[in-house]
Amino acid sequence: MTQPPHDEPTARSTEELREQVEHTRHELGGTAEALAAGAGVPARAQEKAAELREQAALKAGEVRAKAAEAASRLQEKLPDPVKDTAARTASQARARAARAAQVWQDKAPEPVRVRAAQGASAARDNRGLLLAAGAVVAAWLMFRRKG
Template identity: 40%
Template structure:
């Protein structure tokens, strides 16, 4: 039988079979690639990590911007004498950092001892 006779009977020609096999191979290759991508957990984790880092950087930038705006607004609305006193207090705290830290540690120790004695009663 020739190719024309095979087509009339509904059977595919060798060329049609080759094309069908080639299409099936392409589809199978795409399916395998998709499955391999889903199975590559390491790559997925890297993608998620990169996305989360990007979101965190964006959020951090927004927070910095908003806090800067809030600080400017607060400074604009705070009376000058109060701003000067706050600056003097900050300078004094920076200059006396060690005594302040030691005093804070003593206060915390005192409170912890006092709290511990209250539970023992």
């Protein structure tokens, strides 16, 4: 909006001045509505993000529960000799992993060790999610072979 110079009258009559005031009010109301609508967008986006996070957490909980149930059923069906062999193999694998970790610590460059430690920390922090994903993959492989 441009404004006329201050020494010139803006309206020739009172009625014209009222019309200008009403027009200005209308424009200002539209501008205020547009600003209010624009201000609501970030708030709505944050609400939607919170809603999606909640849905994702619920779904992750469901997946974890199903994976734990599948793992439990699988473990119940295993014969004792297989369970014993699995326990022995797991123990041997842990021992080999410990030896490999020691070699890694001795020979890996410092920046690589730092990044690996960060990755291991992230994996420990998300252990439940990783275990659930592993169980889901194992269940999927089992069902795929049956079909």
